[in-house]
Amino acid sequence: MKNVTLFLSIVIPTYNRLPILKKCLIALENQQIRQDSIGALDLGELNSPRVAPQVLDYEVVLVDDGSTDGTLDWLAAHGDQFPHVHSFAQNHAGPAAARNLGVKEAKGEIIIFIDSDLVVTEHFLQSHADALIQAEQRLGCDRLFTYGWVINTCNFDDPTSEPYKITDFSAAYFATGNVAIARKWLLEAGLFDTRFQLYGWEDLELGVRLKQLGLKLIKCPEAVGYHWHPPFSLDQIPRMIDREIQRGRMGVLFYRKHPTWEVRMMIQMTWLHRLL
Template identity: 60%
Template sequence: MLFSVVIPTYNRLPILRQCLAALEAQDLSTAPEAEDYEVVVVDDGSTDETVTALQQAAYPHVRLLQQDHGGAAMARNRGVKAARGSVIVFIDSDLIVVKGFLAAHACGLQRHWRHRGNHLCFTYGAVINTSNFTQPTTEPCKITDLSRAYFATGNVAIDRHLLLRSGLFDTRFYQYGWEDLELGERLRQLGVVLVRCPDAVGYHWHPPFQLRQVPRLIRQEKERARMALVFYRKHPTLRVRMIIQFTWFHLLLWELLTLGGLLNARTMAPLLAVLVRRGRPGWALELLRLHLNRVCVQTIFAEARHQPRQAPQPS
């Protein structure tokens, strides 16, 4: 079993260095079926020093591919097509993994393949969110780290032929969000099951919340809303409507929780600033999510009213 770890990246060189260093330190000794691995980094048109740094650095397992800025879906597709391995592992370039990460995925896949007699599964590792740049792996697991998502590409491993059979990622998801969960819907239709792999731990680093991030977070929610409609129009089911919060229940929910919009980024700014100053940026971000969710749901409904419904196109 040869692993190909596919990593799209865009202007994330400092944390990418930690990501690649952790991958170079992988120990496969507990998974004899895992022969070796490669790391396929797809630079999505970075404007920082990512390409130069990777070309000059000594990462024995890394292969660098380059493309113009086209989004994560396009970058992952490029990585999968160039991969030499029989198993694809998707992580993001801000994930720092433990030494037994690949071995855990290998053991999880092999157990399920033997038990079910087919490869119709993928392993889903644990993701722990952290803002600790210097020692990310010291972060404890929190209740907010738990996820019920199906095929979120922050930490999954899957048979390459099965992935190709599914049609890969839809490149119409060129903005933030949903390209992985949409592929997950197609995998689900093929009978592919999720296998939890808690020992394949990755620490997802993001900078501590600061008030200056608010405009970017709001723009990101509006992008996520537009991509949510692409998702729903490919899969117009109640399940997908619930996933993307495209229901009157969600619209009413976030109106109530924000008091009809009275609780927003501007009115909550003083409280958010206090929480940040007192070393509680995570609490501040969770509070801001009330407003961000309202922005996302309102944008979905607004875009749905103004965009004509189009027939699904091939991926």
């Protein structure tokens, strides 16, 4: 066996979320990485000797999706505080296009997707790496990805103090709030469909194509991220209505691409949902 560095690329799209983005990036800089062997991994090189990564390293690929809140200026002014962060910018085109750009610019063979309003724990990256390697050893192949816990919170000052709640459970197969996957599977599936420019469904739609490739979902509850959102107030109602309209439009696109009963259930497009 040869020793190598397992390099992770955390891809984060962001749009006008500077206050919580700061906490997101600080948490990623404060990762606790175990510098001993983390097991054997072949990264899909089925005809090559298996390798034993002993050093885990990472980068944060931040893609600004046309923010108007000074995100890029703040990054430029504080770049020395975030040595792992590499930032890129695009005109506002939605998270699908932003994630595709992030994958293109990423250096790692393993891509971890999170959102810019997610604050992770200090063992987040180590937990994903361990779960990927252990699952590959157990299954005898690398046709898999890991999916961590996402705990919703409106506690801005201390988001990681929020306990896990039954409402935090997700039955999604592939969602980009907290997922680690080999870059090669994203490329084989065709990346995100950039026609999803409004809110919703672009990650689940990619998940349909990944499932068709036979990838296995591996739950990784040790990789915890706290998804911050502001506490409810009446002035949010117009934005919430607009977001649901956007999600409905993207749901139509989702179903046109994959006119199956499974997708109808996802987007709540059944007679039962209409009755409810």
